[in-house]
Amino acid sequence: MQKILNDPDRFVDELLDGIMIAHPDELRAAGDPRAIVRADAPIVGKVAIATGGGSGHLPLFLGYVGAGLVDGVAVGNVFASPSADTMLEVTKAIDGGRGVLYLYGNYGGDIMNFDLAAELAADDGIEVATIRGADDVASAPKGQERRRRGIAGIFFLYKIAGAAAAAGASLAEVVAVTERAAANLRTMGVALSPCIVPAAGRPTFELPQGEMEIGMGIHGEPGVRRGVLAPADSIADELVEAILADLDLAAGDRVAALVNGLGATPKEELYILYRQVHRLLRERSIPVDRVWLGEFATSLEMAGASLTLLRLDDELVRLLDAPARSPFWVR
Amino acid sequence: MQKILNDPDRFVDELLDGIMIAHPDELRAAGDPRAIVRADAPIVGKVAIATGGGSGHLPLFLGYVGAGLVDGVAVGNVFASPSADTMLEVTKAIDGGRGVLYLYGNYGGDIMNFDLAAELAADDGIEVATIRGADDVASAPKGQERRRRGIAGIFFLYKIAGAAAAAGASLAEVVAVTERAAANLRTMGVALSPCIVPAAGRPTFELPQGEMEIGMGIHGEPGVRRGVLAPADSIADELVEAILADLDLAAGDRVAALVNGLGATPKEELYILYRQVHRLLRERSIPVDRVWLGEFATSLEMAGASLTLLRLDDELVRLLDAPARSPFWVR
Amino acid sequence: MTTLSGVIAGVAEDLAGARDELNRLDGVAGDGDLGVTVAAGSAAVLALLPELADEEAGALLRRCGRELARAAPSTSGTLIATALMAAGRVSGEPGETVTAFVARAASVAFDSISERGRASLGDRTMLDALGPAVTALEAGAATGASIVDALLAAAAAAAAGVEDTRTMEPKVGRAAWLAGRAAGNVDAGAQLVALILRSAAGRVSRDPDQRP
């Protein structure tokens, strides 16, 4: 495995160490070294937002802790849920007295732990609401949206919830606008290579040269179809079609787009992909009002990309445009 | 090759297409589609900065076209110099009447073309000064600094020259401060895997599993030593030692650091590397006053990383801290 | 009389020996860490127990659950923690036998796991061992069986439930992505539940006060 590592079993501890050393003015650990919060947390009088999940997805999840984004993150081992205890530490450290939103991806382990943490937080008198990112169209058919996994689209939810909270919204208001965004959010991805979890030392799955898997999950969960690696434009067609159909996007709708690299795929390829995405949407009279391209949710060095579309309304645009700043991302 | 591509021979045209479609408010082509400038260029009364080089290094070079950074870029084919003609188009489009700085990496093809472009620009009455990034310690021994290749450290030169120009400095002043920065700038890298140039379809070099090459160039130019892939901390030791010795850094000096990923290497590993870099510098009483980590100068999907150190003074800190914004990077 | 704390300590000690077996079973269709998780959780609970000497049974279970959640934050760790905390909130009813009380607490534990993990009987999880065990405990309560007999029956029912997982398709968690890999093997978490019950039954029945 061609990795810059020391002890693979200390991968997460060491990378957190590096992050805390690099960004001491912006981040701090709340007791538990896996509970990372804004250095200035809690922000009294502001709804706080907690997230969390497995490691190996930077800038997800830790990279979105910052002003106008989320207040704290519980960090798990690679591709594994953090503990409820870490989540509780985060919750207590960020609570500013107006309640805490748990905003995270729809994975079994994370759900169990966040639910348990919410139970423990309630014992401590902290009001908790929960929204789960479930934007991956490929992970369950239409009608079963609640079973879907959460992938790169959560970036938009962080931005929107974070901006609403920063603007002084109540927990109920933050939940309402974030749920509306979540209901209008879809992602579809393609994997071109596996990655290697350091402690495991072998690829998460096998994918022969010249093949791709449409809809594969970011931990190697099976997708909707494996086939010959298609040209970029055909991949764009397939991703856009799936999202349009699922989201019932029609002429006159306007969207924000996120073209996300999974790790090894160069930015150059993301722009080639977007070229066709934009063309397809224009043909259908669906303007792309905002677009971000780059690495927003990765799987270590997996090759591949995902496309996220968010149907916009005026309030969502305003929240997307609000300032935000973390050590990993600046609006 | 596991790439999201259409026609490999149209790789650069298509990715530029994608970039221009994605960022129409920030960038425009100046006649020649390979001559990309700030949408608001020329900024009358401001020293203009042009850069350029081969494609395949995003966010280098195009990603640093923006406010507080460079004004225009000439885009070459993958790993190949752009033409002097494109450079001339850029020069004419950005010239705001106070002269143009050519700021680019020290590679034969780029030198020839920028020199030719400067000659042609002089015919058109535009004053041109040239500074070449030559920060790669591995590419020539001490005493032969002018033969060195330019790699990720040019990011600091863009930031500094761009901030000075934005603040109203004259061409001579921009040159002076940027040359001072260049003289205090060193980079050393390590490659863990090759990349594939789309039109070539095969890896740029061979590197067996379990090996690394210290000091390899970003196009696969040979480095100083090939050996067994060492632990992250040992790699950090080797990079830091080489730079400290070359830059004569001593207790009391303060630095800015850049830990740059070459493409496939996850951010997680960059932070693990930085952890030890920071420790080594602290042991020597050299504070890291500013640090950036991520992908700033890549080689498509090459795995590996580089470390850049810049010896700081008060003026350089001020220029690094000035605002800057491009579609690829925001200060 | 055997204290609850003593039984828990005994189970924790017994589980130490199952580390490799549980890792191996979890490795078939999971990530192979169940033994590690169980060892970490057991050690943490063992270390905590002396502090809890004065707690009543419910608080004892809740504190152990809390500790497990902290020290063994995997799927099974979290679910068993949830179960202990839920069971710890069950209070005895007037005139209820120990067996009836334990059966009721076990049933609450089952429901809490099912709810938190969004899984049901037949999904090839620890529930497929716990479910039959709860049924056996309830049958014991209905027939007036002693707690020792009821626990022995529950352990046997759990072991049978484990065997049944060999032919089940995984529906949740990691194993669901890897359908097929599990076929023919027993589920690791189910085996863990069976081992816990066998150990508990053994610890209780070895206690002199409980001998018939």
Added chain:
Amino acid sequence: MTTLSGVIAGVAEDLAGARDELNRLDGVAGDGDLGVTVAAGSAAVLALLPELADEEAGALLRRCGRELARAAPSTSGTLIATALMAAGRVSGEPGETVTAFVARAASVAFDSISERGRASLGDRTMLDALGPAVTALEAGAATGASIVDALLAAAAAAAAGVEDTRTMEPKVGRAAWLAGRAAGNVDAGAQLVALILRSAAGRVSRDPDQRP
């Protein structure tokens, strides 16, 4: 009389046939695109020439150089463009023979390539063909040779220079990173220069006005 424009057109036509040979040679230690570059550059110059009918020789060379820089922006394209523009700035001196003038322009061209490319004789580049050619032209000028004879001698000297590159180590450009790969082969850019000179000499000598 053969016009300069006619000779340039003739060379451009002749080079079309060398596409594959130049690609192959460049592929040994370079990126294998020299033939493509030369084809693109030749076509662009051919297309431009009609527009330049009224230009004097110096302006003609400079415009062709400018066009080459635009249409064939590789190392060799840029260097030959530089050479044409530098040569185009040389003006004849009173009483100078054509041969002496061409020798002087060729020497200026050599220097401009050497300066722009930071390379010298022996670095295994096009200079190793052009250098001996300049020497031959200067010898011709000194001995009062006709331009046809001087060009034929220059072409022969260039061809010999090409052979000498077989044993040279590349010192600049792409090929320098790949030392060893070049060994035993001739340099592609040097071969290009030799082909240009052979073609030019042929075109000039085939011209009826130049026949002795």
